[in-house]
Amino acid sequence: MTEINQPPEPRGELTLQTIAMPKDTNSSGDIFGGWLLSQMDLGSSILAQRVAKGRVATVAISEMSFLRPVPVGAIVSCYCELMQVGSSSMTINVEVWINIESTNEPAKVTEGQFVFVAIDERGKTRTVSKDK
Ligand SMILES: CC(C)(COP(=O)(O)OP(=O)(O)OC[C@H]1O[C@@H](n2cnc3c(N)ncnc32)[C@H](O)[C@@H]1OP(=O)(O)O)[C@@H](O)C(=O)NCCC(=O)NCCS
Structure with missing residues (x-):
């Protein structure tokens, strides 16, 4: 049976975790979007x-959304899921999550889609193997 009222969960695998520091703030004291x-x-x-x-x-x-502010000291976790592999490109869905201090509940703060191209040592595109 499907559980209802389950807390939302990050999509994808955790690839990066860091701490939001005071040097990364904007003029309002929240973490700067460019840093995220x-x-x-x-x-x-x-x-x-x-x-x-x-x-x-x-x-x-593309599809970049800033959903809620990130306070200084938050542990910032970046979750990634491979959505599509082309000849040389890879489309990856990215979500950033923090734990809300007052409730200790996880919350998604940003999401977006990043497209990468595989390149060789000269910076030219190369084919991505679809083998795992
Ligand atoms: C990456 C780079 C070598 C690709 O060269 P290019 O001549 O645009 O290559 P192509 O047109 O053959 O496109 C390569 C792939 O990228 C995809 N692509 C290119 N521009 C895209 C865009 N704006 N959105 C989505 N996909 C795109 C193409 O569809 C193609 O996918 P496929 O091979 O899976 O079919 C070149 O654009 C580049 O050097 N860009 C700068 C990269 C950079 O400095 N990034 C920031 C710092 S990391």
Whole structure:
């Protein structure tokens, strides 16, 4: 039987975890969106490099949503799921989650889709093997 009222869960595998520091804040004292985007890029590149078995470059970011603010000191967890593999490209869904301090409940703070391209040592596209 399906459980109802289950707390929401992150989608994908945990590829990166870090702590939001005071130097990463915006003028309101919350964590700067660009810093979060950078963590998502790093986290998804870890999965992309593994799938591509080598060097990759970010070619596109879409469906970016900033859902709620991130306070200083939050443990920021980046979850990634491989959605699609093309000839040279990989589309990865990325979610960032924190634990809300007052309730200790997990909450999704950002999500987006990152497209990486496998590149060779000269920066030219190369084919990604679909073998696991
Ligand atoms: C990555 C790069 C080598 C690709 O070169 P390119 O000439 O655009 O390559 P192509 O047009 O053959 O596209 C390669 C793949 O990317 C996909 N792609 C390219 N632009 C895309 C976009 N805006 N959105 C989604 N997919 C895209 C293509 O569909 C293709 O997929 P496929 O091989 O799976 O069919 C080149 O764009 C580049 O060097 N970009 C800069 C990368 C960078 O510096 N990133 C930031 C720092 S990591």
